[in-house]
Amino acid sequence: MIARLNDAEITAALPDVPGWTRNGDGIERQYRFADFVTAFAFMSRVALLAEKADHHPEWSNVYNKVDVRLTTHDAGGLSARDFALAKAIDG
């Protein structure tokens, strides 16, 4: 079982992932790129990071835009895994 972060822990963790905002049980960020090729290159990089972390995003893509949502179903909310993956994505 992965520990679910409480509100105070989430509030404390958010400044470490600038650009991400909390939305209910998840954190979300939208990325915009020059075109589809650049957007999908980003997605390929994130896919490798996600598989390595064994933690996968809920995400969508329309041409040059990628919307990423991170949440931890096994924790029933946000966990440290979400913030770690968000940092890795932006790292």
Added chain:
Amino acid sequence: MIARLNDAEITAALPDVPGWTRNGDGIERQYRFADFVTAFAFMSRVALLAEKADHHPEWSNVYNKVDVRLTTHDAGGLSARDFALAKAIDG
């Protein structure tokens, strides 16, 4: 300007893309795979097909599921491009 298909043309074209259903101005299909790696491998193949066709899907992924929607914004609805890409994806 890309020609928008009318309802009769869409109805005639749908049997050529089994598994796809019309939803308003688009056609949609959900794919399920064994895991994330297989799902993203599929997405990578679709990304190449889309870029080659210069026609890009609206799509989302959650772990082993990929939802694909095809529509032609420049036509204000469905065009032959959507059915051609659907066939390429399933080919």
